Structures are given as structure tokens and as C-alpha cells.
Amino acid sequence: MQNKDNSRFEIDYISTSGVFKTPFTLVIILQLFFGYFILLSLNIWFYNDLYFLLTGKGFLPYVLVGEWWEWLLLPMNIYGNILLFAFSIILFSAGIFKILNKLCPPKEGIFLRGSKEWKYTHRRFWTVYFPIWLARALPLPWSDIVVYRLLGVRIGRNVVAYEGYIDPQLVEIGDFTMTSLHICIFSHLIYQDKIVIKKVKIGKTCIVGPQTIISPGTILEDGAILGANSYTWLDQHLEGNLIHVGTPVNMSFPIQSVEESVQKAERIKGEKKDIDKEGNKKYIKGGKEG
Amino acid sequence: MFQPASLKGDSPSPIDEGIRNKYLFLYLIIVFLSFYPCIIFEYVYFILLWKKGFYLIFFLLVPLNILILLHVLQLSAVLFSFLFLTIIKLLFLPKEGVFDRDLKDKNYFFWNLRNIAKKWPLFINGSNPFPWLKNRFILRFFGVKIGKYGIIDNSWISSEFVSIGKNVILGMGSTLLSFGIEQDKFFLKRIIIEDNALIGAKCIIMPGTHMERNSKLSAHSYTKIDDVLIENSINIGHPAKMKNNRE
Numbered sequence: 001m002q003n004k005d006n007s008r009f010e011i012d013y014i015s016t017s018g019v020f021k022t023p024f025t026l027v028i029i030l031q032l033f034f035g036y037f038i039l040l041s042l043n044i045w046f047y048n049d050l051y052f053l054l055t056g057k058g059f060l061p062y063v064l065v066g067e068w069w070e071w072l073l074l075p076m077n078i079y080g081n082i083l084l085f086a087f088s089i090i091l092f093s094a095g096i097f098k099i100l101n102k103l104c105p106p107k108e109g110i111f112l113r114g115s116k117e118w119k120y121t122h123r124r125f126w127t128v129y130f131p132i133w134l135a136r137a138l139p140l141p142w143s144d145i146v147v148y149r150l151l152g153v154r155i156g157r158n159v160v161a162y163e164g165y166i167d168p169q170l171v172e173i174g175d176f177t178m179t180s181l182h183i184c185i186f187s188h189l190i191y192q193d194k195i196v197i198k199k200v201k202i203g204k205t206c207i208v209g210p211q212t213i214i215s216p217g218t219i220l221e222d223g224a225i226l227g228a229n230s231y232t233w234l235d236q237h238l239e240g241n242l243i244h245v246g247t248p249v250n251m252s253f254p255i256q257s258v259e260e261s262v263q264k265a266e267r268i269k270g271e272k273k274d275i276d277k278e279g280n281k282k283y284i285k286g287g288k289e290g
Numbered sequence: 291m292f293q294p295a296s297l298k299g300d301s302p303s304p305i306d307e308g309i310r311n312k313y314l315f316l317y318l319i320i321v322f323l324s325f326y327p328c329i330i331f332e333y334v335y336f337i338l339l340w341k342k343g344f345y346l347i348f349f350l351l352v353p354l355n356i357l358i359l360l361h362v363l364q365l366s367a368v369l370f371s372f373l374f375l376t377i378i379k380l381l382f383l384p385k386e387g388v389f390d391r392d393l394k395d396k397n398y399f400f401w402n403l404r405n406i407a408k409k410w411p412l413f414i415n416g417s418n419p420f421p422w423l424k425n426r427f428i429l430r431f432f433g434v435k436i437g438k439y440g441i442i443d444n445s446w447i448s449s450e451f452v453s454i455g456k457n458v459i460l461g462m463g464s465t466l467l468s469f470g471i472e473q474d475k476f477f478l479k480r481i482i483i484e485d486n487a488l489i490g491a492k493c494i495i496m497p498g499t500h501m502e503r504n505s506k507l508s509a510h511s512y513t514k515i516d517d518v519l520i521e522n523s524i525n526i527g528h529p530a531k532m533k534n535n536r537e
Contacts, residue, residue: 012533013508013524016461016491018441025421029357036353133419163297165444165462182297184462184491213491213509231492231510247510247528 009110011196011234014215014248017167017186019125027096027123028130035089039081086138090131094150097168100124101152106169106197113193121169121188121195128168136163156204170197174204174222184213189234196234203240225255298416299425301449302467303405308393313406320374320410324367331362361423367411372431374407384478386451391476398476401469408432408449437485445489451480451497458483461491461509470497470515479516487519508533 044060047070051060054069104120111117128151135143144163149155151168156175164183171187179185179202188197198216202208206220209228214220218232221240226249232238233248242252256264335355339348382400389397415428424443426436432449436442437456445460451468460466468481479498483489487501490509498516501507505519508526519525524533 013506013526014490014510015488015506016441016459016464016509018444018459018462020439020441021421028420029354032353032357040349040352129421130419137419182463186491190459190488211492215509 009196009234011189011191014213014231014233015190017165017184017188018190019122022119022122022126024123024126027093027127031089031093031127031130034092035085038088039085042084043077043081082138086131086134086143089134090147090150093127093131094147096127097124097151100127108170108198110191110194110196113195117197118195121197124169132168167200170199170216171202172200173202174206176204177202177206177208179208180210180212180228182211183208186214187216189216198234297463298413299444299446300412300416301425301429301447302465303408303412303449305405305409306393306398306402309399309402309406313403316374316403317406317409320367320370320407323370324363324410327366328359328363331359357420360418360420364411364414364418364423364428367414368428368431371407371411375404375432378403378407384450386478386480388475388477391471391474395476397478401476401478404450412449448481451478452483453480454483455485455487455503457486459488461489461493463491464489464493464495466495468497 048060050069050073051057054067100120100123104116106121106124107117109117132144132147135147145155145159145161148161148166148168148171153166153168154172155161156173156177158176159173160178161173162179162181162183164179164181164185166179166183166185167187169187171185173179185200185202185208187200188195190196196216200214200216200218202214202220203222203224205223207225208214208220209226209230211229212226213231214226215232215234215236217235218238219236220226220238223241224238225243226232226238227243227245230245230247230249236249238244238249239252241255243255244252332355338344339351378400382396384400384404385397387397389395391398393399393402411428411431415424418424421443425445425447426440426442429436429447429449429452434447434449435453437454437458439456440454440458440460442454442458442460444462446463446465447454447460448466448468452466454460466481466483468479470477470479477497481495481497481499483495483501484503484505486504488506489495489501490507490511492510493507494512495501495507496513496515496517499513499519500517501519502521504522506524507513507519507530508524511525511527511530513519513525514529517530519530520532525531526533
């Protein structure tokens with residue numbers, strides 16, 4: 001099953017990453033209150049200053065008067081408040097996340113249910129749950145990348161990360177990579193009553209196809225492409241500048257330019273006229289070797 | 291976890307186009323009625339705190355108010371749709387089997403009506419950002435049995451003819467379908483998942499599947515219709531086959 005040193009281990013099946021409900025879930029209420037208080041205090045300060053500037057009087061009463069400048073500033077107020085609320089919660093929970101990381105840094109290995117690492121991964125995940133939901137509900141396309149960067153996930157520049165399940169710890173994504181829709185990047189798996197944690201590394205200029213699952217311990221070298229609807233097993237090593245397909249990944253093909261593939265198709269067509277079917281098959285299989 | 295805002299875990303409930311516009315009023319009535327408890331709650335909150343001059347407490351408790359408001363909306367939506375569902379079930383009792391996919395067939399027609407009645411609470415359940423009172427709580431009202439101590443919030447679960455045991459873990463983005471439409475046939479079959487079963491990420495469980503105790507389904511695989519996964523077995527593939535443990 002597994003070695004004593006926990007460096008390499010084999011499992012029978014790929015399960016899923018998931019988190020049980022613990023009392024630490026209540027951290028969401030704390031985040032909600034924190035975001036709201038920042039919102040409230042900034043609004044009171046902002047409106048009172050404006051009130052003083054425009055009328056020369058002192059503190060604004062709680063009931064808003066509904067003057068012309070309040071209506072004029074309404075759109076700015078709404079959008080500003082949404083962004084303020086979201087980003088104050090994001091920064092606050094990034095702070096909690098860093099404190100939890102100091103108390104118990106994320107480690108690779110197999111941990112039993114109820115151990116210290118198990119508890120702290122649950123705590124980390126629950127702190128991140130609400131801010132990531134908020135960031136993805138915002139109308140800004142890059143906001144969830146910003147959140148992941150703040151949490152300590154190494155995401156390079158010019159990364160396209162569409163919506164998908166990405167674990168917030170022990171994941172590394174290089175420059176110019178693209179991850180498609182509906183993907184799962186797992187850095188931990190549930191296995192029987194244990195939890196398996198391993199680092200995931202995705203290199204530069206990679207493409208991760210839609211509907212794929214990347215299991216813990218997978219390494220994608222620079223320029224590797226993971227085809228649509230395939231998944232990787234634990235500790236798989238995908239070579240660079242090749243297309244990888246399979247469930248789990250077991251085939252790899254060279255990347256062709258458009259001209260090359262057109263030439264190849266024409267060549268096969270030409271041979272199909274005078275040569276039997278075996279020659280045709282040879283060309284299709286030829287991709288596997290080179 | 292970290293569910294994208296577009297991938298809500300609301301259970302699949304498609305509605306036939308011939309019936310969609312005709313019975314829209316049923317859906318709108320449920321939406322309309324479900325807001326009344328929220329209005330009463332807000333009215334009480336306002337009267338208690340604002341009118342009596344407790345401005346500071348009013349402002350301090352606003353986030354708690356929003357949190358409670360969302361759950362009140364969810365509860366009332368479930369209760370009103372439950373009311374309409376019981377009426378629909380009294381008119382025609384749902385049963386398993388293979389039927390014609392035609393609105394003249396009563397089984398198919400009333401299945402669509404039930405879906406219309408369920409649509410609104412399932413939508414609210416899917417877009418709720420808080421992890422409390424999610425799938426496990428909502429689907430119980432529609433007749434789905436779900437046991438304790440599991441992870442079931444990140445998957446699409448059909449809202450009838452499903453029973454799930456204790457300690458079951460459902461993977462992210464996996465789907466449990468208890469209905470199927472094929473050409474001009476429509477079928478409803480019960481899915482049974484017993485205690486301690488595990489389903490990996492992105493799995494699809496087809497109607498009529500029976501997962502016995504401790505059975506496991508590896509990620510990214512699907513089962514056949516009327517499939518039985520044996521006790522303590524590990525299943526992988528498209529469609530899933532039992533894996534030999536000792537090679």
C-alpha cells in the first residue's frame with residue numbers, strides 16, 4: 001500500500017477532494033461581519049464629509065436625506081460597495097489563511113482522520129470557501145486569480161483560469177498556461193479514512209483541456225497539453241511539448257501545425273487509393289511512436 | 291468546495307417545452323408566496339429595532355439579518371413547493387417504470403409538473419453561498435433519503451427516487467440521475483446508495499444503479515442502467531467494471 005516514509009504511495013482508486021463540516025465553518029460569519037463593518041464605517045465617513053462640504057453642517061443623521069448628490073453618486077456607491085465588501089473579506093481571510101499556515105504549514109503525505117494536519121487542512125479550506133465564492137460572483141474576470149495569488153498559490157503572469165475546482169494549497173501554475181472549463185485540480189484526495197496530500201505542478205505554456213481531473217502529485221512539464229475528458233493518476237509525470245490523452249493518461253502524441261496535418265491527410269488519401277488498409281493503419285498509429 | 295458561481299449544485303429538473311409556458315403560473319405563485327415570510331421577518335426586525343430607536347443595534351446586526359433572511363427564503367420556498375407537490379402527488383402517485391415520452395402519458399406529464407413545482411427551491415439552494423442547509427436539508431422534503439456525516443454538497447442529485455445512506459462521499463461535479471429520456475421512451479428508476487459508499491469526482495450514476503455497502507467508484511467513470519456494484523468492490527471505467535484487487 002504505502003511506504004513508511006510517505007514519499008511515494010500507490011492507491012487503488014481516485015476518489016475526490018472534499019471537506020467535512022466542522023465547527024470551524026462558523027468562520028464565515030466572522031468574515032461576513034468584518035466585511036460589513038468596513039463597508040459601514042467607510043460609508044458613514046464618506047457621506048459625512050460630503051454633507052459637511054455641501055451644507056457646512058455637522059454630523060449626518062442616520063436617516064439619509066435623499067438630496068440630489070446622493071442620487072448622483074448612487075451607481076458609484078453600489079459598485080464601490082460591492083467591490084469594497086468583497087475585497088475586504090478577501091484580504092481578511094488571506095490574513096487568517098497565513099496565520100493558519102504559520103501554525104501548521106501544509107505538508108505532503110498521508111494523514112489519518114482527526115490528526116493535526118487533517119484538522120488544519122479543513123480549517124484552511126473553510127476560511128477560503130466564502131471569499132472564493134465572492135470573487136467568482138464578481139463581474140471581474142481576473143478576481144479569482146488575485147485571490148489564489150493572495151492565498152499563496154503560485155500563479156504566473158498571463159494565466160487563463162476559467163471556472164473550476166482548484167485547491168488553494170500546494171498548487172503551482174506557470175506563465176502563459178490555460179486551464180479550461182469544468183476542471184478539477186486536486187492537491188488532496190480522500191482515501192478510506194485518510195487524506196492524501198501531494199503537490200501539483202503545472203509548467204509554463206501548458207494547456208489543460210476541459211472536463212479533466214488532475215490528481216495530486218501530477219507534474220506537467222513546460223508545453224504539455226492534457227486532452228479533453230482525460231484524467232491523471234497519482235504521481236504521473238507528463239512530458240513537455242506533447243499531447244496527452246487517456247483515462248487515466250496512457251497515450252501521447254506530437255503536436256502538429258495545421259500545414260503538417262493537412263499534408264499528412266493528403267498523403268494518407270493518396271496512399272489509400274492504391275495501397276491496402278494496412279498502410280493506412282500504419283500512419284494512424286505512427287503518431288504514438290514519434 | 292470552491293464551487294464556481296456558474297456550476298451550482300442544483301439537482302437536474304428539465305421541463306418539457308410543451309408544458310413550460312402553460313404552467314408558468316404555478317412556478318410564479320410559488321416564487322410570489324415564498325417572499326411573504328421574508329417580508330414579515332424584515333417588518334418585525336424594522337419595527338423592533340428602528341422604530342424604537344435602537345439605531346446602533348440595527349446597523350450592527352445587518353449581516354446576521356441577511357444570513358437569516360436567505361435561510362428564511364429557502365425554508366419558505368421549500369414549504370410552499372412541498373404544499374403544491376403533495377397536491378400533485380394526491381392527483382397522481384409517482385411510480386417507477388418505463389413510459390412513453392408523450393404529454394398524454396400521465397406519468398410523464400405529472401413528472402414535468404413536479405419538476406415545475408421544485409424548480410424555485412432548488413435554484414435558491416444552488417445559489418446559496420453559505421454551507422448550512424444545503425442539499426441534505428432541502429432534498430429531504432422531496433422524498434430523498436440522505437444519511438448523516440457525508441459530503442454531498444458539490445454534486446447534482448436528482449430530487450426523487452434516490453436514497454443515500456450514512457457516511458457517503460459524493461465527488462465534485464458528479465451526477466445522480468434517477469430519470470432518463472431515450473428517443474420516445476422515458477424511464478424512472480430508483481438509485482440506492484448504501485452506507486460508506488464512495489463516488490469519485492465527475493462520475494455519472496445512471497438510473498437503477500445499486501451501490502452496496504463499502505463499494506467504491508473511481509473518478510471520471512459512469513455506471514450502466516440497472517447496474518449493481520458489489521460490496522467492498524472497486525469499480526473503474528466507461529462503463530464501470532470491477533477491478534481485481536489481487537493481481
